[in-house]
Amino acid sequence: MPAPGDHDARRRDVSVAVWSVLAARGFGGLTLRAVATEMGASTGLLTHYFPTKRALVRHALEIAEERTDERDRRVPADEGMEALRAALLDVLPLTPETTAMSRVWVSFWDGALGDDALAARQKARYERWRERLSRHIEAAQRAGRLPAPADPGELAAAAAAFAHGLVVQALFAPDDFPPDLQARLVDTFLAAFGSLTALD
Amino acid sequence: MPAPGDHDARRRDVSVAVWSVLAARGFGGLTLRAVATEMGASTGLLTHYFPTKRALVRHALEIAEERTDERDRRVPADEGMEALRAALLDVLPLTPETTAMSRVWVSFWDGALGDDALAARQKARYERWRERLSRHIEAAQRAGRLPAPADPGELAAAAAAFAHGLVVQALFAPDDFPPDLQARLVDTFLAAFGSLTALD
Incomplete structure (x- = not known):
């Protein structure tokens, strides 16, 4: 033994x-x-x-x-636009380690969609992630950096969508989506949602 | 026989x-x-x-x-912001038919990431899709509805990312992402990128 x-x-x-x-x-x-x-x-x-x-x-x-x-625990605890940016960058395939993690999660979506228990688990993961993003978004709204009338949960869904869809494209074309382009796209996304504030 | x-x-x-x-x-x-x-x-x-x-x-x-x-052939041939909106709505799981199609493509990502030939095919699909979106984006830029200095290819990547990430979240939580919410999120996304124009 x-x-x-x-x-x-x-x-x-x-x-x-x-x-x-x-x-x-x-x-x-x-x-x-x-x-x-x-x-x-x-x-x-x-x-x-x-x-x-x-x-x-x-x-x-x-x-x-x-x-x-x-990995999630590495995101700064402070809230607001910088934390939102860090949280989005954190899920992108910017390093070999996070590329492996992204690849695993994209792959898991398939298995989870075919299995009710795994699908429920993935759904709950998404809910927790959107809640974390919402806290940053609410802080950014209070600071006048995101549009205040917008629903934080909906902005969180939009931000999560943007990040995960970028993950998939970058996994299939790592050479076309180097880290600096991925980061620039996140900044453009945040600037776009931030500029809605100017039109409030 | x-x-x-x-x-x-x-x-x-x-x-x-x-x-x-x-x-x-x-x-x-x-x-x-x-x-x-x-x-x-x-x-x-x-x-x-x-x-x-x-x-x-x-x-x-x-x-x-x-x-x-x-399905792609059903998108209006005219270009610009309305065509971009139609092209994004077109990939979302808004009906049982498009839900099935979304589910198949999300699942295919896993298989394709593990097979070089399938991955190349998926990469090429993404390139063609971004090119189609770019044409609508360039027309919207000419019409002053999207920021002119922005690279159309990068805006196309951002739009594709947003749509595909929304697909995944909606597949896991169809009740939380009814068609009207998905459409509203697309409109918020387009309004956000459009409002960058006001700051040009």
Whole structure:
């Protein structure tokens, strides 16, 4: 029987391998065999951790959520236009690490749309994200930097839409969407919504 | 040997079944077995049409592209702000038919990100779409309804981003994103970019 330390280390190896497969092939390419190959282990060993494909997908989702939550905590706690900008930049594929994360989430949308429990989870993630964006938007409205009559929730949906649609285009054409262009597009988006204020 | 007419009719049945499976389960859930069940046919019959999973995916993609191109042709040929608005509304899940189409394309992103040939095809689709949007944007710029110094290609990328990100949120929360809210968000987006003009 392996020592508990070995077991924990092995679990971490499994998680790292699951993440590598996800980042390279998405949820659609996530199989026990692919994870085993990534680890240089047998499929049999993997079935000890994941008796079913569903268990594997659930674990993959937990890793993705954990990594995303870690990232979310890096966004400045202060609110308003700068925090909104930081929160949007934070979901874009600007680095290899965030590109992998973006690719995993885009891939997860497919799996989630075909599974009621996963879809509910994704819907709740969106709600939490829009709530966080709304807080920044309300602060920007109080500061006169976003139009005050606009519904913060609707502006949050618009901002989330813009960021996620940019993620998808950038994933398919990384050379056409270098980090500086992605950042410029975010600034144009924020300037556009900000300029509505001048017309209030 | 069946008459050629039978063969064509059967091909249409197959295509309809492939579309139904795609709309319900996405590319991730597209299997010969699922299509066979949808048709009430044997998996053996299906292998006559699709000897490999890859052939099935290729056919599914052709159906999706054909249906999308038919839809694209419905957008008014005239250019400018109204055509831009129509082109954005056209990709949103506003009806059961366009919801199915949106769901299929979101699902396809996952498959395409894991396959170089499919990714190149998706990248080219995005380029063609941004070019079409750019033509409307240039006309709107000439009419003074969008900011003239802005790069039309970048505004097209921003508009495409906004629309696709809205698609994803609406697919996960159809009750929270009824058609009138989706249309209102498009109008807010266009008003925001249009109001940049006032600040030129």
